[in-house]
Amino acid sequence: MSTPALRFDVFTLFPRTVEAPLEESIIRRAIERGIVAVQAHDIRTWTHDRHRTADDTPYGGGAGMVMLAAPIVDGVEAVLGDELPAARVLVMTPAGRVFDQAMARDLARAQRVVVICGHYEGIDQRVIDVLGAEEVSIGDYVLTGGELAASVVIDAVARLVPGVIEEASISEESHSSGLVEYPQYTRPQQYRGLDVPGVLLSGHHAQIAAWRRAESIRKTAAIRPDLLAKADLTERERAKVEEITGDA
């Protein structure tokens, strides 16, 4: 098989937690087809003591344990070798920059992405300093470890690699224009007394597109007003939103 367009190397204490979500559906297919590759590496591989120690107490005191720098740095250097300088290196932590669709698009252009999963109270800062890593969070809540967050990032990035899914699905979906997606309907036409909006049955493509656009904007204003400021709106659309919401 030819070399994948994008390869992820994940460093974790729990390799199966990272792998399991990628073993189904679209990402599984992409991996089977050789478009993307994901390899999970057990950080304990690069420990040398009898107990395979990967953490220790924090300098300065405080609760919990901190992951040791050496096993992680040694592992990343051993696996990446010459390719490390060109790779993107992410550390999954709730103290990171919040992952979004723009970061997903940017990462999808890389050839190699290293994902380091933090656990316990965090990882020694020198992992970030030595590897030039970017700290990434998937949102404002705390998980027990970075593994599920790593799977989220890998899924969001891998689906944007050319050939993984249909291009049309990407341009119409939520967040592609900074708005959430319009409501979708399929058969039956009436369900529990609720009708599919008539315009969707009209076959009138321009009217359907206009309805969908208006619904996207309405829904974004209602549930994600924070997105509107940066969304791709025409002047007329922006004026209309301001008329309804009473602000910019």
Ligand code: 6GU
């Ligand atoms: Cl990347 N890790 C952990 N432990 N919690 C998180 C997170 C990451 N992103 C949001 N919460």
